[in-house]
Amino acid sequence: MTDLTKDGTKINDSKKILKNTSLYEEGMKFLMNTYSRQPVVFEKAKMQYLWDVEGNKYTDFTAGYGCLNVGHSNSEVVLAIKKQVSKIIQPSNIYFNEPQVTLAKLLCNLTDFGEKVFFANSGAEAIEGAIKLARKYSTDKYNKDRYEIISFYNSFHGRTFGALSATAQVKKQSLFEPLLQGFRYAVLNDLDSVKANVNDNTCAILIEPIQGEGGINVTDEKFMYELRNLCTEKDILLILDEIQTGFGRTGSLFAYENYNIIPDILVVAKSLGGGMPIGAIISNNEISKAFVPGSHGSTFGGNAASCAAGVAVLNYFKKHDLIKKSEKIGNYLFSCLKNLQEKYINLIKEVRGRGLMLAIEFKFPIAGDLVNLALKNNLLLNKISDFTVRLLPPLVITKKDINNLVNFLNKTLKGFDENEKN
Ligand SMILES: Cc1ncc(COP(=O)(O)O)c(C=O)c1O
Numbered sequence: 001m002t003d004l005t006k007d008g009t010k011i012n013d014s015k016k017i018l019k020n021t022s023l024y025e026e027g028m029k030f031l032m033n034t035y036s037r038q039p040v041v042f043e044k045a046k047m048q049y050l051w052d053v054e055g056n057k058y059t060d061f062t063a064g065y066g067c068l069n070v071g072h073s074n075s076e077v078v079l080a081i082k083k084q085v086s087k088i089i090q091p092s093n094i095y096f097n098e099p100q101v102t103l104a105k106l107l108c109n110l111t112d113f114g115e116k117v118f119f120a121n122s123g124a125e126a127i128e129g130a131i132k133l134a135r136k137y138s139t140d141k142y143n144k145d146r147y148e149i150i151s152f153y154n155s156f157h158g159r160t161f162g163a164l165s166a167t168a169q170v171k172k173q174s175l176f177e178p179l180l181q182g183f184r185y186a187v188l189n190d191l192d193s194v195k196a197n198v199n200d201n202t203c204a205i206l207i208e209p210i211q212g213e214g215g216i217n218v219t220d221e222k223f224m225y226e227l228r229n230l231c232t233e234k235d236i237l238l239i240l241d242e243i244q245t246g247f248g249r250t251g252s253l254f255a256y257e258n259y260n261i262i263p264d265i266l267v268v269a270k271s272l273g274g275g276m277p278i279g280a281i282i283s284n285n286e287i288s289k290a291f292v293p294g295s296h297g298s299t300f301g302g303n304a305a306s307c308a309a310g311v312a313v314l315n316y317f318k319k320h321d322l323i324k325k326s327e328k329i330g331n332y333l334f335s336c337l338k339n340l341q342e343k344y345i346n347l348i349k350e351v352r353g354r355g356l357m358l359a360i361e362f363k364f365p366i367a368g369d370l371v372n373l374a375l376k377n378n379l380l381l382n383k384i385s386d387f388t389v390r391l392l393p394p395l396v397i398t399k400k401d402i403n404n405l406v407n408f409l410n411k412t413l414k415g416f417d418e419n420e421k422n
Pocket of ligand 1: 065123124127212213245
C-alpha cells in the first residue's frame with residue numbers, strides 16, 4: 001500500500017515510520033529528489049545517538065556517511081565552533097585566519113610527508129584540487145600532454161565533474177557524459193591492469209585505501225606497496241583519497257599508515273570537520289609549489305569556523321585516545337559479525353573491512369529490507385547495494401551499542417533464514 005504526497009510522490013507505506021509525516025512530505029515537495037530518503041526527520045543528535053522530531057532515540061551506524069567520527073555535535077567541537085563564530089567566521093582567503101594556520105600546521109605534523117595544505121569545503125572539491133595540482137605539477141615539469149590520471153573500477157571520488165570522471169562506475173557516470181578527458185581505469189589489486197594503463201602522459205594514480213561507496217573493497221598491502229614503487233619509478237604522483245578512511249576510521253589516524261607507504265598527495269574531508277563542511281589536500285613543498293596565486297582558490301575553503309572545528313576534532317582524538325579505542329571496538333564488531341556469518345552461512349556471503357569501516361555482503365538482495373527493519377528498531381544502517389550493508393558508526397560507539405545491533409541482526413537474520421528454508 002502506498003500514500004501519495006500532494007505532488008504525487010509516492011511514500012512507501014512499508015517504510016513509513018513517522019506518525020506525523022508533514023515535514024517528510026514537505027521535504028519531498030521542496031527538495032530535489034537526489035537521495036532515497038528514509039521516512040524520518042531528526043531534530044537533535046549527541047555522539048552516537050539521534051532523536052527524531054517525535055522524540056524517538058536512534059543509534060547511528062552510518063556517522064553521516066562517515067563525517068562524524070568524533071560523534072554528532074561533539075561538545076568539544078561545538079564549543080570551538082561557538083567560540084569561533086562569535087569572533088570571526090571568514091575574513092577572506094587573501095588573509096590568513098588563526099584556526100586555518102593552526103589546522104594546516106597540525107595536519108602537516110600528523111602526516112609523515114605533509115608540508116603544505118590547501119583547504120576546500122568538501123571531499124569532491126578537495127579531489128578537484130588534487131587533480132588540478134597533480135596535472136599542474138606534471139605539465140609544468142614535463143609537457144602539456146602529461147595530464148592523465150589512473151583511478152580504479154568501483155571507486156568513488158565525488159559528484160563534481162573531475163571527481164565524477166575519476167569515479168569509475170558506469171551507473172554514476174553514464175548520465176552525465178561527456179566527462180572530463182584524461183582518465184583511465186584499472187582493476188583494484190591488479191598491478192598488470194595498472195601497468196597496462198600507464199604511459200608517458202600519466203601524471204597520477206588516484207586510489208582509496210578502502211573503497212567505501214564501491215562496497216568496502218580493501219586494497220591489498222602488497223598491491224599498494226607495488227603501486228607506490230611504480231609511481232616513484234615513473235615520477236607519477238600517488239594520490240590517496242582518504243576522505244572516508246581518514247581520521248581513525250580504519251584503526252589508525254590515516255589508512256596509509258597500515259600500508260607502510262606515504263602518498264604524494266593526501267586528500268581528506270568528511271570527519272575532519274566533525275560535521276562542518278571542510279576538505280583538504282596535503283602535499284610536500286616540491287609538489288605544492290605548482291600552485292601559485294591564481295592557480296586555485298575557494299571563497300569559503302579554510303574558513304575559520306570549519307577550521308576551528310577541525311582543530312577541535314584533532315585535539316579530541318589525542319585527548320581521548322580515540323584511535324586506540326576505536327580499533328579495539330572495531331575488532332569486537334568484526335568478530336561479532338564473523339560469528340553471525342558462521343551462524344547464517346546460507347545468508348551471509350562475506351564480512352569485510354577494517355577498523356570501524358565494515359560491510360556485510362549477503363547472498364540474496366536483502367540489504368534494503370534489513371536497513372528498513374533496522375530503522376523501525378531505531379538503528380541507522382546504510383545499504384551500499386541490494387546485497388551489501390555498510391557499517392560506519394561514529395568511533396565513540398560502545399560495546400553495548402554493538403551488542404544491541406548484533407541482537408537485532410541475529411533476530412532478523414533468523415527470520416530471513418527461516419523464510420529462505422521454507
Ligand atoms: C572516498 C570518497 N571520496 C570522495 C567523496 C566525496 O565527498 P563529498 O561528498 O564531501 O563531496 C566521498 C563521499 O562519500 C568519498 O567517500
